[in-house]
Amino acid sequence: MRVPLDAKDGEQTIFDGLIAARDRFGDKEILEDLDRKPLTYTGLIRAAFVLGRKIAAMTEPGERVGILLPSSAGVVVTYYGLHAHGRVPVMLNFTSGQSNIKAAIKAAGVRKILCARRFVNQAKLEDLLDDLATVAEIVWLDDVRKTIGLPDKLYGLMAGLMPRQFRVKTDPSSPGVVLFTSGSFGAPKGVVLSQWNLVANCRQVAQHIDLKPEWVMFNPLPTFHCFGLTGGVLLPILHGMKAFQYPSPLHAKQIVELLPDVKASILFATDTFLNQYARVAAPDDFATLQFVVAGAEKVRPETHHLFNTRFHGLKLLEGYGATEAAPVVAVNHPDRNRPGTVGQMMPGMEWRIDPVDGIPDGGRLFLRGPNVMKGYLSAEDPESVEPLAGGWHDTGDIVDIDKDGYVSILGRIKRFAKIGGEMVSLTAVEGLASAVWPDARHAVVSIPDARKGEKLVLVTDRRDADVARLAEWARSHGAPELAVPKKIMRVAEVPVLGTGKTDYVRIQQMAELEKAA
Structure with missing residues (x-):
């Protein structure tokens, strides 16, 4: 075109x-x-x-x-x-x-x-x-x-x-x-x-x-x-x-x-x-x-x-x-x-x-x-x-x-995870978290998982964020269970680059370090 x-x-x-x-x-x-x-x-x-x-x-x-x-x-x-x-x-x-x-x-x-x-x-x-x-x-x-x-x-x-x-x-x-x-x-x-x-x-x-x-x-x-x-x-x-x-x-x-x-x-x-x-x-x-x-x-x-x-x-x-x-x-x-x-x-x-x-x-x-x-x-x-x-x-x-x-931007090719054989947009999962806690900042990354291939990790500055609240919202709004992160990392501040964009490199490192700990 x-x-x-x-x-x-x-x-x-x-x-x-x-x-x-x-x-x-x-x-x-x-x-x-x-x-x-x-x-x-x-x-x-x-x-x-x-x-x-x-x-x-x-x-x-x-x-x-x-x-x-x-x-x-x-x-x-x-x-x-x-x-x-x-x-x-x-x-x-x-x-x-x-x-x-x-x-x-x-x-x-x-x-x-x-x-x-x-x-x-x-x-x-x-x-x-x-x-x-x-x-x-x-x-x-x-x-x-x-x-x-x-x-x-x-x-x-x-x-x-x-x-x-x-x-x-x-x-x-x-x-x-x-x-x-x-x-x-x-x-x-x-x-x-x-x-x-x-x-x-x-x-x-x-x-x-x-x-x-x-x-x-x-x-x-x-x-x-x-x-x-x-x-x-x-x-x-x-x-x-x-x-x-x-x-x-x-x-x-x-x-x-x-x-x-x-x-x-x-x-x-x-x-x-x-x-x-x-x-x-x-x-x-x-x-x-x-x-x-x-x-x-x-x-x-x-x-x-x-x-x-x-x-x-x-x-x-x-x-x-x-x-x-x-x-x-x-x-x-x-x-x-x-x-x-x-x-x-x-x-x-x-x-x-x-x-x-x-x-x-x-x-x-x-x-x-x-x-x-x-x-x-x-x-x-x-x-x-x-x-x-x-x-x-x-x-x-x-x-x-x-x-x-x-x-419409659906996500980056690198911003998709394959969970149980299904492709899940990490951008869409961030949207789910934003719908539940609109006043907070969220970032989602994936880490290797022996059982399902990859696992979603939500990094958020919302202090009381919990998986049960996400799962409840997903069920009531018809979102797939695969899109609900099973792990949440609560941080004082979600890292950003000098331009204001989310710093996914640092967030990925944080998630991997936490997994290794």
Whole structure:
């Protein structure tokens, strides 16, 4: 199946897309962060050229350069600065732990990491940076900025007037970013997205939803997460909306108070964070929002209920994405919102659904399109990218698509257990637990079982959770007995990743350690 993408503007590079946006929308304010010193398009272009030239003096053309920064105007300037001078940004997840970050540095062949002392001090990452300094050179942007003098400013002034003459020419098919999957299952994998993958995905979203240039996009998500980079930075800037960058999604109270102050129109976040924001927000805190977009994890019924009851008329739009697809694959529309689904496929996407033995409804989703990655980084050779067979990306997700094209996520292929010969969706079992205890957070994993092949383990922060209550609810609602976990682990907090997604790797380890004890 395929929905056509309007290709009238042709393929573009990241930096040419920025220049074209200034031509189209005029020299308006386009970027702001907590420092409250907004940049116009020209201000962003000049800053990118000036900082980018400093970095270019210490790197090679085409070199992959690590960026370890929070969501801020600084990370946006740095990202565009690398593109202005033909370098490739590698976004490093500073919440993923030393071993994962070092593995990412090695996999991408990163020799230099761009960072800021102010951020490291505030986030208390000194030990992490000391460790990373053993495998790559740390370049402190604070120090680089101190070396900017009059010649650099004059260069930036000229480059801002004639950016197409000053920028290093690259190809839309050349790398736009190297990102790493969140590692929900196993070690993170390096994803190489082309410049056109990223620009195309922004166009797909803008063709699907009519975005107004007077709107403000509020981005609390980190740019090492594709949702934060594409949705929170590139999409608004390429389509005339101011992009407001907030350094951490964890600051629920500060964020909800800031939303009306910056006149935020769209808020991007994950279910975990949106649930927290909705709990602490007064109705007026969301008054300027046109709609809210949730991605990266399933939206719980409780979160929908919070938005429906506390913020009447505010649409919570669930979407679906993958780092490998830059990331937006499908999203609901403000005028055609179907809670429980992740909306309709983006224009320009092809998809197929392959049947899976033991799963009667839906199938395994494969994707191809202008936003689908070039490939994964080879584990053996940082310079090599393993291309996709026929251009198709295997999402590993089990989905169903109805006659109107709305996509329902039934689970991940790895999120199914085989119990007594029957396939059981772990996602569906989490839904069962959420129905019984909607105010708690739950995660379900499976461990080997000598009698039935696998056994379900519910990890929950509900202190009085018990198997009998689950079994009673399942019987009264016609859920199969196989879907009731026979073991419950009660924890103070269900582990999550820095992006807010459930950390299934840690939860699996916890369940296996408990079994072995």
